[in-house]
Amino acid sequence: MDKNVVLEIELFPHRMKTAEFAKYGHLILPLELRTVLSKVSRFCRNMPAEMRVKYTKDQLSRALEAINNGMSVYKASKTFNVPKTTLRDKRDGKYKIEKCGVQPVLSRDEERTIVEWIVHLAALGFPVTKSQLLESVSNLVKNLQRPNPFKDGKPGNHWFQKFMDRHPEISKRVSQNITTSRSAVAELAIKNWFRKVEEYFRSQNIMDILEDGSRVFNCDESAFFLCPKEKQVLVRRGTKLVYNRVANDEKECLTVLANVSADGSPAPPMVIFPYKRLPKFIP
Numbered sequence: 001m002d003k004n005v006v007l008e009i010e011l012f013p014h015r016m017k018t019a020e021f022a023k024y025g026h027l028i029l030p031l032e033l034r035t036v037l038s039k040v041s042r043f044c045r046n047m048p049a050e051m052r053v054k055y056t057k058d059q060l061s062r063a064l065e066a067i068n069n070g071m072s073v074y075k076a077s078k079t080f081n082v083p084k085t086t087l088r089d090k091r092d093g094k095y096k097i098e099k100c101g102v103q104p105v106l107s108r109d110e111e112r113t114i115v116e117w118i119v120h121l122a123a124l125g126f127p128v129t130k131s132q133l134l135e136s137v138s139n140l141v142k143n144l145q146r147p148n149p150f151k152d153g154k155p156g157n158h159w160f161q162k163f164m165d166r167h168p169e170i171s172k173r174v175s176q177n178i179t180t181s182r183s184a185v186a187e188l189a190i191k192n193w194f195r196k197v198e199e200y201f202r203s204q205n206i207m208d209i210l211e212d213g214s215r216v217f218n219c220d221e222s223a224f225f226l227c228p229k230e231k232q233v234l235v236r237r238g239t240k241l242v243y244n245r246v247a248n249d250e251k252e253c254l255t256v257l258a259n260v261s262a263d264g265s266p267a268p269p270m271v272i273f274p275y276k277r278l279p280k281f282i283p
Helices: 003-011 031-045 057-068 073-080 084-091 108-123 130-143 157-166 187-203 207-211
Strands: 021-024 027-030 217-225 253-261 266-272
Touching (some): 057 084, 130 157
Antiparallel strands (some): 021 027
16 A cells, blocks of 8 residues: 555544545545645635735845854744745755745846936936836836736836835935926025125125124015815715816915014015905905
8 A cells, every 4th residue: 555545544544445535736635634735725825915924035045044054944034034934945955046026027237227217317307207107117118028017018006116115215205396497506506696795795894784683584485375276075986077166266376475584583574466456455
């Protein structure tokens, strides 16, 4: 009799009939045990991503190095958060040491080039948006003549989030619009302006003004829109367009010039109304 059958009969003496044994892979197992193993295998294949142990290539490399230096597999598993079975298999050469999980569509060097491109454009004042990045990656994969695994040929939110995780030096921010003339102002130009102001003060012998905080002011203008900007509202699910009626033009605003001295004393603000002549209710 096959040694596997003998072993299973010893483990399960009540299972003596040959019909109650069946093959599971290369093993001959009782039908009940085969059913249990099939369910376990099915569960492992369909296990949710959040339940799986996650570790990086660096964690795996450091764990194996620690094992080679004398650390036990159990301790290395606890220390570096890598499964014990994975460490044993890698240590014994059962599997090659490669990056865990699905391989990225682009290589590490190609993604590094994309990161440098993003940083460079941001420094020039033309930051890359998420849609521009996804469209550029889609075109890059097409130009490289590689199989495109993305749905509709374009990366989605999942790829974008994984890309951000692989490159923590890139982050999402809300950009502010700035005109070309303002963006062209450099540090040297600002220093030259202050130098010319100082030269004028010295020529007029009024340098004492700069020593009196009540005579040095900083002012800035801000726009206050009379029509609030769009906001989240509650409507019937599936509604595509939602409008909110307002009494004023959506771009109508008041311009306020705030003025504060260096010693913290505010001056009366100057308010510019969007009228050709002031209404009667404004004193």
